[in-house]
Amino acid sequence: MTKKILLLAHLDESGNGLPKAAGEALGAAVDLAKQLNAPLSIGLIGGDVQAAADSVANSGAQRLLAVTGSEFANPRFASDLLAADALCRAASADLILAPATSRFLRALPGLAHRLNGRVDTHVTSIQVVDGELCATRWFYRQRIEGVFQRDLRPWILLLDSGCHEAYCGPSGKATIEEIAVALSAEARRTTIAGIRAPKSDSQTIRPDAALLFVAGAGWTKKQPDGKSHPEQAESLILGFLRASGASLGGSKSLVDQSGENQAVLGFMTHLNQVGQTGATPRHPKGLSTCCHGEEPHVVGWRFINERRAINLDPNCGWARGKADVLYVADAFDVMAKVNELLKKPQA
Amino acid sequence: MSNGYHIVVCGSVVPDPLQTLEPIETPAGPALKNEMLLPAVLDPWAAHALYEAANLAAHAAGSKVWLVSLGARAKLRQVMMTIAQKVSFELVPIDGPASGFIDAHATAALLAEAIQSITGLDRSRLLLFGGWESASRGAGVTMQLIGERLGILDQFQGVDQLTMQPDGAFEILERIEGGRHQVSLCQGPPALFGWATGNLPEPRNNPQIGMANMRAIMPALQRAKTVAPAPDALRYRSASPPKQQRQTRIVKNLSAEEIAREIVAWIEKA
Ligand SMILES: Cc1cc2nc3c(=O)[nH]c(=O)nc-3n(C[C@H](O)[C@H](O)[C@H](O)COP(=O)(O)OP(=O)(O)OC[C@H]3O[C@@H](n4cnc5c(N)ncnc54)[C@H](O)[C@@H]3O)c2cc1C
Numbered sequence: 001m002t003k004k005i006l007l008l009a010h011l012d013e014s015g016n017g018l019p020k021a022a023g024e025a026l027g028a029a030v031d032l033a034k035q036l037n038a039p040l041s042i043g044l045i046g047g048d049v050q051a052a053a054d055s056v057a058n059s060g061a062q063r064l065l066a067v068t069g070s071e072f073a074n075p076r077f078a079s080d081l082l083a084a085d086a087l088c089r090a091a092s093a094d095l096i097l098a099p100a101t102s103r104f105l106r107a108l109p110g111l112a113h114r115l116n117g118r119v120d121t122h123v124t125s126i127q128v129v130d131g132e133l134c135a136t137r138w139f140y141r142q143r144i145e146g147v148f149q150r151d152l153r154p155w156i157l158l159l160d161s162g163c164h165e166a167y168c169g170p171s172g173k174a175t176i177e178e179i180a181v182a183l184s185a186e187a188r189r190t191t192i193a194g195i196r197a198p199k200s201d202s203q204t205i206r207p208d209a210a211l212l213f214v215a216g217a218g219w220t221k222k223q224p225d226g227k228s229h230p231e232q233a234e235s236l237i238l239g240f241l242r243a244s245g246a247s248l249g250g251s252k253s254l255v256d257q258s259g260e261n262q263a264v265l266g267f268m269t270h271l272n273q274v275g276q277t278g279a280t281p282r283h284p285k286g287l288s289t290c291c292h293g294e295e296p297h298v299v300g301w302r303f304i305n306e307r308r309a310i311n312l313d314p315n316c317g318w319a320r321g322k323a324d325v326l327y328v329a330d331a332f333d334v335m336a337k338v339n340e341l342l343k344k345p346q347a
Numbered sequence: 348m349s350n351g352y353h354i355v356v357c358g359s360v361v362p363d364p365l366q367t368l369e370p371i372e373t374p375a376g377p378a379l380k381n382e383m384l385l386p387a388v389l390d391p392w393a394a395h396a397l398y399e400a401a402n403l404a405a406h407a408a409g410s411k412v413w414l415v416s417l418g419a420r421a422k423l424r425q426v427m428m429t430i431a432q433k434v435s436f437e438l439v440p441i442d443g444p445a446s447g448f449i450d451a452h453a454t455a456a457l458l459a460e461a462i463q464s465i466t467g468l469d470r471s472r473l474l475l476f477g478g479w480e481s482a483s484r485g486a487g488v489t490m491q492l493i494g495e496r497l498g499i500l501d502q503f504q505g506v507d508q509l510t511m512q513p514d515g516a517f518e519i520l521e522r523i524e525g526g527r528h529q530v531s532l533c534q535g536p537p538a539l540f541g542w543a544t545g546n547l548p549e550p551r552n553n554p555q556i557g558m559a560n561m562r563a564i565m566p567a568l569q570r571a572k573t574v575a576p577a578p579d580a581l582r583y584r585s586a587s588p589p590k591q592q593r594q595t596r597i598v599k600n601l602s603a604e605e606i607a608r609e610i611v612a613w614i615e616k617a
Contacts, residue, residue, distance in 0.1 A: 075529060077502040102523040106504040109451075109488040113495035118452060118579075121486045134584055139447040140361075141485055143368045144586050146377065146448065151580035190501050193530040196520065205526030211614055244614060256548075270507070270544040271526040276364045276482065277391045277544065287610065296364040302589065308613065310606070314597060321592040327606045328599045337607030 002038045002133065002153075005029055006093035007061070008084055010103055011046030013195075015073060018052050020208075021099035023166035025159045028126060029097045030059055030167055035128045038095070041065060043087030045080065047073035049176065057172030065090050066176045071183050078187035080107035085114045086181045094153035095133070097126075100160045108156055117154035124163045141276050142302035162282040162303065202267045204241060204248035211246040212283040212304055213237070214274060216291020217253035218311070218331065220264065229332065234265050236335045243342035247283065249274035249300070251291045274300035289331040293317025310334050351409030352536060353469050354400040356436070357458055357477040357490060358393025359445040360418040360426045362386070364482065370586040375578070377448045377586035387422045389430050392478025396542035398550055399509065400476050401434030407511070412436040413468075415461050417454060418445035420571055427564050432557035433550040438564045439465060440571040447483030448583065453576030455492035462497065470497070472536050479504045479522075479541035487541065494539040501533045504541040 007029040009022035018026075026042070033040035041063040042056055049066045057064070067083035084107065088096055096111075098104050100122055112119035124145075125136045135157055136147045197203065219233040241248055250272040257264045273279065276296035286304035291297065293309060294317050301307060301322070308325040309318035318326045327334065362368060362385040369380040379385065389397070397414060404410035413436060416423055420442040427438065441461050462468070462475075475497065477490040487504060494502050505522030512518060515535045520528040522543050598606065 075523075076531070078500045102505065102521075102529075105487055106502070106521070107491075109486070109491035110495045110502065112452070112488075113492050118450075118581075119488055121488060129584070137486075139484060139586070140368050140379075141364070141482055142589075144370050144377075144447075144588055146586045147584040149582045149584065151582070186500050189534040191532050193518070193532050195523065195527055196530050197525070197527040203526070207525055269526075271522065273544070285614065287614075294365070295367070299364075306613075307593070308610065314599060319595055319597055321595055323595055324593050325596045325598060327601070327610075328597065329601070329603060329606050333603035334606050334610070337603050338610055341607055341611045 002036045002095045004091060004093045005033050005036070005038050005040045005095045005097065006043055006088060006091040007040065008043045008045070008087060008096055008098040008104070008108070009052075010044070010080070010101070011049060011052055011073070015047050016051050017055065019099060019101055020166065021101050021159070021161035023168070024161055024164045025097050025099040026056060026059060026167040028159055028164040032097070032126060032128070033060070036133070041091040041093065043084070043091060045072050045083045045087070050174070053174035053176050055171045056167065056169070057174035058169040059167055063091065064174050064176050065179055067179050067181050071188075074192040075103040075106065076190050076192060077107050077110065078190065079183055081110050081114065082181050082183065082187060084108060084111045086179045088115055088154065090177070090179050094155070096154055096156040098156065098158050100158040104158055108158060112156050115154050117156060118150050118152045119156040119158070121158040123157045123159050126157060126159070138302065142280055142299045204267055205271060206245065206247040207281065209245055209247040210284050211244060212249050212281055212286040213240060213244070213246040214249040214251065214286060214288040214291055215254055215265070215268070216251040216289065217257070218290025219254065220257060223332065230265060232332065234267070236332065236339065237265065238267065239339045240335055240342070243339055247281065248272055249279070249281065251275070251297050252278065276300070288318060288323065289335065293322050298322050350472065351407040351411070352403065352474050353472045354404055354410060354412045354474045354476055355462055355465070355468070356393065356397045356400050356412065356414050357475070357493065358390050358397060358414060359416055359481065359483070360387040360422045361390045361445070361482040363388050369588065376583050378446055382446065383419065383421070387426050389426050390478055390482050392480060392482070392542055392544070394430070394549070395545045395547070396476040396478055396540070397430070397436065398434060398547045399542055399545045401436065401550070402547055403474075403509070413439050413465060415439040415441070415458055417441040417443050417457055417574075419443070420568060424568055427561070427568070429552065431560035431564055432552040432554060435556055435560060438567050440568050441574055442571040443574040443576060445483065447481070447485070448586065449576050450579040450581045451484055451486055451488040452492060453579050455489045455496065457574055457576060458489065459493045459496035462493070470537055473499075474536055475499060475539040477541055479506065479543050490539060490541045497537075499537050499539045501538040503531065503539065505543045506540045507543050507545055509540060
């Protein structure tokens with residue numbers, strides 16, 4: 001029986017608002033609190049949380065708790081863990097929901113140990129079945145979907161982004177209960193030295209894009225004329241990304257080439273890799289080009305709704321129920337035409 | 348660092364990602380059909396951690412690498428045949444289930460216990476390595492729980508780069524949203540690193556390293572303690588493969604121009 005729910009969130013990188021995933025987790029928490037008829041609290045971590053707290057002031061949360069100050073502005077395992085621990089204890093929550101942001105994924109599993117509770121990450125939905133809370137998540141890299149319950153409390157659930165409608169209520173004036181947390185010297189052994197991002201023209205990973213464009217190793221392989229054309233591949237792919245605003249994914253075979261002295265696409269890194277040992281991004285649509293569609297790659301497409309592929313091989317993996325449409329064609333020719341069309345104002 | 352690092356890598360065995368996985372029901376909860384017959388590999392991100400560990404040890408004299416692995420003895424033996432040829436390490440095997448459906452909390456307890464019992468491990472020089480997420484559970488939970496059990500307060504996940512500084516501190520690059528990295532500086536060991544892909548290619552097989560490793564690995568496998576993780580009140584209601592198999596429309600006879608028009612119309616459709 002759930003008695004108290006806590007929604008944990010941290011501020012976004014601007015230091016003012018909440019990340020999109022936190023709004024979604026709050027949406028889920030508000031729904032769950034209603035279904036279970038359990039009181040909801042919100043716990044915030046960040047430098048100055050007043051604006052974020054105001055944005056959720058009308059969410060129905062009974063308490064708004066916060067750990068604040070410059071030591072808590074940036075992600076760091078030790079301080080995030082202490083802050084989250086203090087918030088959970090202050091709220092005496094037995095169910096703790098939080099967004100599966102990189103910051104929380106790096107710290108909240110450790111919190112389960114401190115609270116002598118249990119934790120599940122990458123949760124894609126939570127439902128109440130026969131009065132009991134069930135969580136859904138994927139196992140074996142998106143190959144098997146499991147629905148499960150836990151008896152032990154507190155239970156911490158990190159909800160993946162894109163799985164619930166975000167909370168959107170009017171903002172108000174929030175009264176925050178500040179929880180004081182002292183950081184020992186041990187908790188400060190790590191300092192944050194900033195964020196390293198690719199130069200803006202090579203910023204190809206765009207989580208909010210409507211389209212994922214995946215490039216496979218075929219782009220750098222020998223073509224029917226017996227030669228490879230990496231420069232042409234690069235200009236077609238970058239031209240498309242510019243014109244369409246798509247996010248760029250790559251197959252492992254393509255991103256691995258950067259270490260192997262082959263003809264490479266300079267802007268491709270392991271961060272672009274989609275699949276078993278890469279990312280599993282969420283986008284409404286995905287277009288695969290010059291990529292075979294092998295299972296270890298396609299598991300990374302689990303959350304891409306509409307899928308199309310261009311491949312010279314009519315028997316590639318995409319043909320076997322993995323894409324909605326397979327165009328058997330030369331991606332160099334097709335993408336050149338696509339880029340022309342995207343540049344022209346449509347009639 | 349004068350005496351080098353003691354690097355413990357946690358990594359288990361998982362079914363080869365090229366295999367089709369089918370869940371079945373057992374009295375103990377879900378499991379994989381024919382799990383013991385599926386060819387296994389070292390969990391890919393943990394394998395990257397192992398290669399990074401070996402590389403780091405090679406550049407810090409006096410360092411040593413252990414691989415702590417919980418898995419069925421027969422599977423561990425199979426995977427060691429190849430992994431042992433790649434880099435030097437001492438295996439600390441635990442004979443037990445490596446299934447993704449086994450709770451991470453129970454697994455972490457067993458792994459932490461195994462690490463604590465390593466003879467000669469200097470915890471003040473400890474770097475605890477592993478994959479940031481496994482290919483089985485894919486949760487990123489186990490390593491953090493082990494770190495907590497061992498009292499390691501400096502933990503990093505999604506690590507792509509670890510650079511030692513002249514003063515003994517580390518610079519760490521961790522993956523964050525949007526294809527970027529957070530840069531942190533940590534004063535030194537003990538620390539925990541859940542590795543993503545890192546920067547090293549997979550080392551080539553070296554039969555000499557393999558033979559040297561296997562001399563200690565085979566007896567260690569024979570001695571491995573057999574364990575059963577605590578069930579931990581985790582109850583599965585279902586475990587099922589994805590339902591959706593798409594009806595692929597295969598378009599063969601359109602010109603590049605016609606395909607491009609179709610694709611642009613599709614992209615622009617809300
Ligand atoms: C442990 C493990 C983990 C793995 N993890 C991943 C992962 O995370 N992500 C991943 O992607 N893979 C992963 N793989 C690898 C995966 O099995 C495949 O080897 C890989 O995805 C193949 O990449 P590709 O399709 O780009 O290259 P290829 O298999 O070389 O295919 C190239 C394709 O390009 C097509 N092509 C060539 N020229 C053209 C043209 N002009 N127009 C149209 N099509 C063209 C060819 O027909 C071919 O289908 C993993 C494998 C293992 C064993």
